[in-house]
Amino acid sequence: MKKRKFAFALSGLLALGTILGACGGKEETEETGTTTDTETTEETFSVAMVTDTGGVDDKSFNQSTWEGIQAFGEENGLEKGDGGFDYLQSASESDYVSNLTRLIRRDFDLVYAVGYLMHDAVVEVADQQPDAKIAIIDEVIEGKDNVASIMFRANEASFLAGVAAALESKSGKIGFIGGMEGPIIGGFQAGFEAGVAAVNPDIKVDVEYAASFSDAAKGQQIAKRMYDSGVDIIFHAAGGVGSGLFTEAKERKQKDPNANVWAIGVDRDQYDEGQVDADTNIVLTSVLKRVDVAAQEVAKLAQEGKFPGGETITYGLADQGVDLADSRGAISEETLAKVEEFKQQIIDGTIKVPEQPGE
Amino acid sequence: MSKRLVNILVPLISILLGLIIGAIVMAISGFSPVEGYVALWNGIFMDTYTMGETVRQITPYVFAGLAVAFAFRTGLFNIGVEGQLIMGWLAAAYVGFKFDLPTVIHLPLALIAAAVAGALWAFIPGLLKAKLQVHEVIVTIMMNYTALHVANSLIGTLSGGDERTPKVQETASLRSSFFESLTDYSRMHWGFVVALIAVLVMWFILEKTTRGYELKAVGFNKHASQYAGMNVNKNIILAMVISGAFAGLGGAMEALGTFENMSKLHGFTGIGFDGIAVALLGANQPFGVLLGAILFGSLKNGGLNMPSEAGVPTEIVNIVIALIIFFVASGYIIRVVLERFGKQRKEEK
Numbered sequence: 146m147k148k149r150k151f152a153f154a155l156s157g158l159l160a161l162g163t164i165l166g167a168c169g170g171k172e173e174t175e176e177t178g179t180t181t182d183t184e185t186t187e188e189t190f191s192v193a194m195v196t197d198t199g200g201v202d203d204k205s206f207n208q209s210t211w212e213g214i215q216a217f218g219e220e221n222g223l224e225k226g227d228g229g230f231d232y233l234q235s236a237s238e239s240d241y242v243s244n245l246t247r248l249i250r251r252d253f254d255l256v257y258a259v260g261y262l263m264h265d266a267v268v269e270v271a272d273q274q275p276d277a278k279i280a281i282i283d284e285v286i287e288g289k290d291n292v293a294s295i296m297f298r299a300n301e302a303s304f305l306a307g308v309a310a311a312l313e314s315k316s317g318k319i320g321f322i323g324g325m326e327g328p329i330i331g332g333f334q335a336g337f338e339a340g341v342a343a344v345n346p347d348i349k350v351d352v353e354y355a356a357s358f359s360d361a362a363k364g365q366q367i368a369k370r371m372y373d374s375g376v377d378i379i380f381h382a383a384g385g386v387g388s389g390l391f392t393e394a395k396e397r398k399q400k401d402p403n404a405n406v407w408a409i410g411v412d413r414d415q416y417d418e419g420q421v422d423a424d425t426n427i428v429l430t431s432v433l434k435r436v437d438v439a440a441q442e443v444a445k446l447a448q449e450g451k452f453p454g455g456e457t458i459t460y461g462l463a464d465q466g467v468d469l470a471d472s473r474g475a476i477s478e479e480t481l482a483k484v485e486e487f488k489q490q491i492i493d494g495t496i497k498v499p500e501q502p503g504e
Numbered sequence: 505m506s507k508r509l510v511n512i513l514v515p516l517i518s519i520l521l522g523l524i525i526g527a528i529v530m531a532i533s534g535f536s537p538v539e540g541y542v543a544l545w546n547g548i549f550m551d552t553y554t555m556g557e558t559v560r561q562i563t564p565y566v567f568a569g570l571a572v573a574f575a576f577r578t579g580l581f582n583i584g585v586e587g588q589l590i591m592g593w594l595a596a597a598y599v600g601f602k603f604d605l606p607t608v609i610h611l612p613l614a615l616i617a618a619a620v621a622g623a624l625w626a627f628i629p630g631l632l633k634a635k636l637q638v639h640e641v642i643v644t645i646m647m648n649y650t651a652l653h654v655a656n657s658l659i660g661t662l663s664g665g666d667e668r669t670p671k672v673q674e675t676a677s678l679r680s681s682f683f684e685s686l687t688d689y690s691r692m693h694w695g696f697v698v699a700l701i702a703v704l705v706m707w708f709i710l711e712k713t714t715r716g717y718e719l720k721a722v723g724f725n726k727h728a729s730q731y732a733g734m735n736v737n738k739n740i741i742l743a744m745v746i747s748g749a750f751a752g753l754g755g756a757m758e759a760l761g762t763f764e765n766m767s768k769l770h771g772f773t774g775i776g777f778d779g780i781a782v783a784l785l786g787a788n789q790p791f792g793v794l795l796g797a798i799l800f801g802s803l804k805n806g807g808l809n810m811p812s813e814a815g816v817p818t819e820i821v822n823i824v825i826a827l828i829i830f831f832v833a834s835g836y837i838i839r840v841v842l843e844r845f846g847k848q849r850k851e852e853k
Binding site for chain 1: 553557560561653656660667668689691758762763765767768769770771773774804805808809811812815818
């Protein structure tokens with residue numbers, strides 16, 4: 146009896162193994178089928194991206210890249226999936242390399258690595274897969290013909306945000322919440338501080354870093370401290386941490402409709418994040434980093450066979466790669482005129498915006 | 505029903521149950537469970553590359569699991585594996601890039617540095633527990649955060665303001681061109697050998713030495729051990745230190761194998777926390793931990809393939825994997841059911 150049951154269990158296991166094994170085999174043949182398909186219809190150009198640990202719906206950087214890729218896909222009549230466009234999310238930092246490799250093996254013609262955190266992974270994969278084309282955003286990787294680097298002069302748009310904040314602030318106190326300290330976020334901070342100082346050198350910007358890009362609770366805690374100390378406008382360059390800032394500002398506005406609290410969004414137009422009710426919104430404006438535009442343009446270049454491998458493409462105010470979002474009436478006309486003035490001066494080169502704090 | 509049969513059946517049934525419930529979840533959310541599981545399977549075993557990556561993923565889990573299990577056998581709940589792992593990672597990365605030594609000295613030195621760093625980080629909660637009765641759970645949790653931020657700040661200092669430490673020298677790397685050519689450039693490295701040795705070491709300490717017997721005795725009953733003439737405080741500290749050393753070695757796997765350096769972390773790696781689950785899956789036995797880590801690491805690595813191949817979103821993947829682990833961990837329920845079932849049969853006869 147015992148033996149029979151044991152044998153039964155064993156045979157069951159064996160059967161399971163064969164079934165799963167068979168499935169694996171089938172899948173492989175299918176895959177070779179699809180690759181030959183794409184080879185015959187060689188006109189299509191496929192694009193994919195790997196997110197950093199923020200995920201594709203981070204309301205910021207990754208999402209913006211994905212929107213650019215989707216737009217590119219629509220323009221070219223591509224579909225999501227192999228041979229079209231797709232994304233993979235990274236759950237942890239060790240996933241970067243495997244996700245990049247996975248997409249390259251699925252024969253995507255161009256793969257985006259989103260964010261400077263992927264630097265090492267891109268270097269490693271680029272060496273192993275010389276035929277792949279990779280574009281990294283927010284980081285410069287030199288000397289690799291199959292890697293293009295896309296950079297943004299976010300300090301220029303942050304400067305304009307600083308100008309707007311300094312002119313609009315009633316309390317004369319302004320805050321800045323950073324993600325993790327480093328050259329990228331440093332650019333936002335430097336530009337913002339310089340913009341504030343250009344209008345009113347007496348205003349001191351309250352700067353605090355959350356040491357994270359995802360800890361929304363930390364963001365709320367910092368925002369609470371800043372608002373409590375009389376700050377009325379806070380600019381965040383902190384990815385997911387920023388949603389804590391929006392939560393805090395919205396809660397204050399809900400409790401007291403006259404509360405003078407504002408937030409400045411980052412990367413995308415974050416107006417939707419600041420909606421308190423139908424008529425009230427706490428987002429003053431957003432510092433736009435048009436990753437979507439960049440992603441689309443580089444994909445186009447690559448499609449035309451002009452992939453800028455080994456080069457760094459920098460987007461600034463002049464080519465509308467960075468900008469301020471529509472304030473939808475939150476910023477007064479006079480301020481906007483002033484912002485426009487500064488914008489022209491930056492484009493002309495009469496104002497040089499510092500790239501790092503303390504410059 | 506024989507005990508042996510139950511022991512074999514319980515994990516099998518639990519994995520099967522997990523797979524079934526996971527399939528239901530996928531079906532309800534509108535994804536094909538068959539495609540999903542095929543993608544999971546392919547993500548673990550499809551070719552040499554994925555298999556190499558799976559081994560790579562399993563390796564640090566073995567150490568994290570051993571660390572938690574070892575402390576647990578002495579009655580200590582080491583939640584600080586994460587922090588100890590981070591410190592070990594940093595120490596190994598530092599020794600790895602700083603010194604110029606031949607491999608025979610450099611690699612062991614980097615590993616020892618990692619073990620020592622992890623051990624030191626665990627020594628503090630051990631000492632506080634032994635001398636002042638401060639609960640180790642609280643101290644270790646807090647020291648995770650300390651480790652995270654200390655490491656981030658030190659990376660900045662060591663690398664001269666950069667985001668990451670320089671790459672470790674080739675003489676300290678666990679990677680090998682042999683595995684690269686064998687597994688088509690996966691990041692599989694020699695660390696799994698170190699992990700297997702660590703499993704044996706833990707088994708040896710616990711089962712074959714007097715000290716191990718004492719450690720277990722303290723775990724069973726502190727007061728009885730003291731009455732029997734054992735130095736409880738010393739054993740508590742020792743258990744934490746050894747546990748921390750295992751965790752530190754887990755960090756070395758990341759420093760010398762997976763990444764070959766250390767970048768500023770913008771959050772916990774999660775390996776240390778998953779180590780708790782791995783240890784519990786393995787019933788705190790060294791070889792059980794090994795099996796638990798294999799299950800955990802395989803599912804994690806295979807799960808990555810599910811969004812790519814079957815279009816199942818990451819969130820659903822996490823639910824499915826959590827369900828499988830949940831059912832494996834709740835094997836006790838299945839054991840009870842099986843025993844009932846066996847008893848009834850006997851009575852019928």
